[in-house]
Amino acid sequence: MGIFAFVLLSSSLLPFFFVLSYAADSIKKSESLSESITLVSKHESYALGFFRPGNSSNRYLGIWYNNIPVRTVVWVANRLNPINDSSGMLMVNSSGSLVLLSQNRTVAWSANSTKQALNPIVQLLDSGNLVLREENEEDPENYLWQSFDYPSDTWLPGMKLGWDLRTGLERRLTAWKSPDDPSPGELSVGIELHNYPEIVMNKGTEKFFRIGPWNGLSLSGLPDLLKENPVYTYDFVINSDEVYFIYNLIKNSVISRALLNETSSLYERYIWVSEDKKWSLYFSMPKDKCEGYNLCGPYGNCIIGDSPICQCVEGFKHKSPDTWNPDEWSKGCVRITQLSCKDKDKIGFAKFVGLKMPDTTYSWVNGSMNLNECRVKCLNNCSCTAYANSNITDGGSGCAMWFGDLIDIRQVTANGRDAYMQNVYIRMPASEEVNHKEEKDKQKMKVIVIVVVAIAVVFGVLLIPYCISKRANFRAEKMENNVMIDQNIEGQSEDMEVPFFTLATIVIATNNFSSYNKLGEGGFGLVYKGTLIDGKEIAVKRLSRKSGQGLSEFKNEVILIAKLQHRNLVRLLGYCIEGDEKMLIYEYMPNGSLDSFIFDETKAKVLGWSMRFNIICGIARGLLYLHEDSRLRIIHRDLKASNILLDSKMNPKISDFGMARIFGGDQIEGNTNRVVGTYGYMAPEYAIDGLFSVKSDVFSFGILLLEIISGKKNRGSFHLDNTQNLVGHAWKLWQEDRPLELIDTCLKGSVIQSEILRCLHISFLCLQQHHNDRPNMSCVVMMLHGESSLPKPKELGFFVGKKSTSSSENQSSSTNEITITMLEAR
Structure with a gap:
């Protein structure tokens, strides 16, 4: 079947320049494929044609998905020999070989067929495989040559990764050098052939990541990877003729690909999410150090x-x-x-x-x-x-x-x-x-028995009055929280207003809460990454049964976030309450939390000052919405770097509303007998007297500002003489007219000095000792984007060193008996 029509179509809005046409799925010996024509597979799954990657002026022959709006190339023919004009032509020459010609009929690429074809036909299959075969061949899979034997950076369903031992052919993935350059990069993955074959990822000639050999059921280094899932199945084949790894999709409606990413040095699997019109990351390797x-x-x-x-x-x-x-x-x-x-x-x-x-x-x-x-x-x-x-x-x-x-x-x-x-x-x-595992288990059991018996003997008598006291406090706290919720939401605590997810759905999405899907761990439990059956990525906050967050706090968080809609607040997708399980389902944030960047010497380099300033402004806008613009006046009470999540574009989103409080329209402050939050971020009036208000969050925002600017944590000792925390050290440098010494060293070269000094000034205004002296968030947002002069900050809160700490211990105790809950990042 020959070419019967074509239409030229191009768009500067697409990441690649493509020439598209209405075409058949094959060409014969007497036909050719030029720059203005594409082949399209029978059911229009894939297209073959010429393209220009990214900002490059070079042209390549490649295969891409034809049935999705985001142009995604999965195979490139002339990776090592690009064409620099529009003269490219694909054809079957007189000897039956598939060749790509450039200017002056120079061969830019050719298929390495070992057999000469009499009546050759080149066909693009719906698997994404480009094949050369005899036109009248009875066996449709008897190919003279196929692109699946020469993969680029993408592993497609049905493609073998490994060796044909009869011919010595190795099928190996090799990453692109960059989005603009599809030539082979350093990163590659394939099967290492020796007595016990295994999959190995290389960087250049050095081993980078070894998955481990196949043991009949799984890969020994990733035993949890290949268990049942709703997307694909794997198989490992080893015999005298071949050694290869292969995967196939369970549902034909799912579009999935595996990719070697040179930029991130990762093997990544993606699923196409039609609703969002984007590729969603299903998992990646290597996952940890x-x-x-x-x-x-x-x-x-x-x-x-x-x-x-x-x-x-x-x-x-x-x-x-x-x-x-x-x-x-x-x-x-x-x-x-x-x-x-x-x-x-x-x-x-x-x-x-x-x-x-x-x-x-x-x-x-x-x-x-x-x-x-x-x-x-x-x-x-x-x-x-x-x-x-x-x-x-x-x-x-x-x-x-x-x-x-x-x-x-x-x-x-x-x-x-x-x-x-x-x-x-x-x-x-x-x-x-x-057996070291059994021996360890026995020793652990002995220790556990001894400890349990000792605790029972020594503290048994004390447990009864403690439990009575604890129960009384719990009832009082529950009444307080219920009153707050009932007054402000008027009975909607049972109506969650967001979708309910079954436990079975979450188990499938997270691969049964696989450790490979674990995103983080905090005081209230674990957070897992999950992928729903439609490919949508989610983050699942699974509350520990031993967590301090009870049912009322759980419902509080669901009710709060369900009513909050803002670009700088994490979006709640649903919840699950089943048996002892309580889970919140959020949108997945691929870049994790802010603290994982600013407190990591390597990842901090990713965040230049411009990006950090955008994050600061985003957090400020999110807080302003909570305090003044939402239907409910919300005080977060646990604002910190680990509760700021970053989406794929590094936009900040405030998360974790388990300890937030709702205020009435004209209420501006409250009091509690149970202080919760994270040491180092608490406002002094809250930590000492249990008083909280919108200005408590403003204080926490001031701490965040300092941490983002300096790349250092406020919690614990900061200065080398061990006498000051970050706030004290920053204030000392400010007073000595040496504020630039506070700036994170990795920001050198990207800093706008006037902008960063203004942010530092704003942080001190937010950190003032008396809450009435602190600006509200509407003022903070205006100050961040304005150029007017700022007021001089007064005495700061929590500006203490060794001496002041020791003297405070001699002060009389507060009239309020409170507990500061020490929470780690969740």
Whole structure:
């Protein structure tokens, strides 16, 4: 079938320059594809044509999605040899080969077909695969050449990632150098061929991330990744002809792709969300520091959550115990007891559960041996340091053995799916031949029993009056909160006014609350990333059963956010109350919280002054809306850097309204016997006397301003002499006319001096000791965008050092007996 019509269409609004046409899905030997024509697959899923990436003037032949409005290229032919004019032409030459010609009929690219075609036809399939085949071939999948064998940066459903052992062909993903340049970058991913093949991501020639070998059920480094999900299925095939990894979509209506991103150094999976008309990130790898290749060195076990994260496998000790720091981690660990090959009776193997299989470069595999035969063979070889089942299906089979030091180990979890975990047996002195997981569990249980009994004996008598007192306080607090809610919302506490999500829906969306989906942890529980069946990304705040946030506070947060609509407030999508579970479902913020940027030396460099100023103004506008422009007057009471979330464009959104309070239209302040919030952000009148008002939030905003400007936390000691916090240090520099010394060092070169000094001045006005002296947020917003002179700040609140702290301890106690709840970032 030939070309029957074409229409030229271009738009400067699109990220790529494309030439589109109405076309067939194939060309024959006598036909060609020029700059003004595209091929479109049979069901119009994909298109093939010429395009210009980003701001580049070069032109390339590529394949892109034809059925979505965002032009997304998935394959490029001439990555290494762009065409610099509009002379490009794709054709099948006289010898039956597929070639791309540029100016003067020079070959810019050609398909590496090993067979000559008699009646060739080039066809674009609905899978996104461009194929060359004989026109009358009875077997429709007998291709002479296919683009799926030569992937670019995108992995499509049905595309094999791996090796054809018969021809030596490797199918490997390679990232674009940049959005303007599709030539191969440093980042690539493929299957490393040796006795125990595994998927490896490389940066240049160096290993960057190793997923771990296939164990029959999953990849050993990511046992939780491949469990059942509503989007796709995976399969790993290894035989004498091929070794490859492949995935397929469960529903044909879903559009999904995997991408290697050179900019972020990540493998990313996206799903197209038709409602939002955008690509939504489903997951990415590597996810944490432990996934970096061989971070902890030989026999080092990387454990996220431990400090330091690099620990030695039991039976080993740090090679450099006096300098065990991040710079020394790669030196790894050495045996505590050296082994000798002469006396096998003194040699054994310790069983370790939940470890990512070591690097398999120096490994040996036999698929027919059982585990006992594997043990004997490893024991009889002095160079064998560990063994395991190579396949864990049906109870386990096959033998995998390692030789030399064991590297790139980490602790992994399968979130209850223990059948996906692979045991590894490490060579040890016979006296240490134990199951370390079971032994640990026994020791932990003994400690728990002893502690529980001791607590019961020592404090049992005190528990009864404590519980009575606690219950009385809880009832009083509940009455106070209920009165506030009833007065201001008039019975709508039961009518949440937002969609209800079932627990089953949330479980599927978060992969059963997978640790890989965990976004953060705070005083009220965990936050998970989730993806709904339609591809929409969500953030799920799952309240801990031990959380201080009860049902009334939960409903308070739902009711508040349901009524609040502002671009600088996080949007609540729904809630879930089922059994003991209480969850809030928010819009997902891909860039996380503000504190993860400004307090991180590496990520802080991303936030130049212009971006930080936009964030400051956005927070101010959000607070102004809460205080004055919303239907309800809201006092947040826990404004801090970790409660400011950043969307994909780094726009700030205020979150976490669990401790917010509602005021009537003419009410300006309140009093509480239960002070809640975060130390370091509280206004003095609130922390000391329990008085809160809109000016309490203004004080917290002043602290945030200082932290954003300086990149330092206010909480705890700031100055080297350990006598001042951030507020005290900033005020001292201001009075000594040295304010620029406070500015984050990574801002040098991007700072507008007048603007940053104005922000610093505003922060001091917000931090004044007496709340009546502080401006309201409407004034703050005007001051941020104005150029008029600002009033001189008076005495600041919380300007204390060592001496003042000690003297305050001798003051008489307040008439109000209060508790300051110390909350960490949520």
